[in-house]
Amino acid sequence: MLHIRFINAINQLPAEQWNALLGDTDYPFIQHGFLSALEQSGAVGEGTGWQPHHLLVLDGESLVAAMPLYLKSHSYGEYVFDQGWAQAYQQHGLSYYPKLVAAIPFTPAVGPRVLTRHWSAELAEVIHQGLVTEARRLGASSWHVLFDKEARLAGEGSQTREGVQFHWFNRGYQSFEDFLANFKSRKRKAVNKERQLACEGLEVRTLEGSDITPALWQRFYLFYQRTYLIRSGHGGYLSDTFFHQLGAALPAQLLLMAAFDDEEMVAASLFLKDSTTLYGRYWGALGDFDRLHFECCYYRGIEYCIRHGLVRFDAGAQGEHKVARGFEPVVTQSQHWLAHPGFFEAVGDFVAEEKAALAEYRDALTEQLPYRQPEP
Incomplete structure (x- = not known):
């Protein structure tokens, strides 16, 4: 039976076990060595506002999935900007922080956020419920999964927010x-x-x-x-x-x-x-x-x-100046769950309106790409 466990340091799990879940991906930022370097160097951890709280899914004693997860006391270093949501909470006498964030600290690079060799609807439900239960236990306002290439928790009782980056394609x-x-x-x-x-x-x-x-x-x-x-x-x-x-x-x-x-x-x-x-x-x-x-x-x-x-070059977040140099506007996605029903609904309305505006923004930038029009 699948069950959840949390660890407060990546080195509480041997690198071989974490990296065994990589499967076919060699995406660098979710590898044990990258996450360990962040923790061991003090970039995340006590006093940084990024407290490691990594999620593990086990089947009996066997590790079947893992997610880099942090208990956050601010929104810096995420590149999905929700400070307006925090301000709205404060205006209503509520605390937005702490929150749980599944992300690669300081790294807005699209890629996997759940490591597993066998994805399933059951696993998605276990992770979703595990995040909700842990958020409530910790008194966190919400959980967020940022820049997940597979958007694996989309629809799992969460709101999907889109963004725009500029990537080059070979x-x-x-x-x-x-x-x-x-x-x-x-x-x-x-x-x-x-x-x-x-x-x-x-x-x-x-x-x-x-x-x-x-x-x-x-x-x-x-x-x-x-x-x-x-x-x-x-x-x-x-x-x-x-x-x-x-x-x-x-x-x-x-x-x-x-x-x-x-x-x-x-x-x-x-x-x-x-x-x-x-x-x-x-x-x-x-x-x-x-x-x-x-x-x-x-x-x-x-x-x-x-x-x-x-085949692809992700040169980092933001930067409309990349368009003139051949980088194309692409959609990014993040998933968001908020415990407060009213704010969950309000965020849903916000991301829907934002999505429409971003579509117009992408279309306008696409018109500015330097490429010649194909012959009719």
Whole structure:
């Protein structure tokens, strides 16, 4: 008989048992090593507002499913923005926090959120009821499953909320020039000019696996900190320890697009990858370089996908500027359950209205894509 158990640290379960549930996916962010690096480096855990509370489903003593789950005391680092819901709760004298969130912290990358080798309606019901029961036990207002590629808990007494990201798709291109040949002439010239300006006086190298030495990780961390200081006024959610542990845990799924001035690395973009997709995650530099961000974060990623046969490039959340560079607006989904019946209904109305507005937004952005119209 299926039953639920919760653990408060990923290392309470051996990596082999967690990763055995991956099945055919090699999506990097849900692997034990990635989640462990977050916890061991202190990015999540006590005092961060991300308290690990991972859900396990067992059949007797056998592990059959797992979900990365956190008890949250805020909404930072999620990229599905529900602060308005929290404000509405407060205005009615209610507490929105804590809440349960099934997500990859600080990572809005679409992928699996339930690990199992055998999905079934029974398993969906057990997980749904387990989340509801645990939310009530903990006094949590709600549970949320963010950026689930399979949307496996959609319809399980939850509301589905849509979002928009910008992804690039490999349509059998043989080279970057082959990809650009599909652009309108003016757009193609703009990209070529941008690439030329970005690389003046610099050499951009692709570094993978063991090529990313501890010294390079340390330098990249300085880039990461500087980016957050400029953008947000703080040094970021992640520590240098996290990047070193990530490099040790998933070396074959990591790469840096690094810009060098002679032999000094002056800027870099960090990517993770699996067998089908490249994921752009963090960018930083120790100076201001005109257009280098576009080269390292987008164009070199596209080239990498073409060269290695990857079919999709998720360059990170938000960023309408990606559209002019060939990234297409795509729908993301998240599931939400709220214990309060009135607010559950209100959220249902809200996401329905939001869905209609987002459809118009996607259509407008699709019209701005740089691709030539096919011949009639």
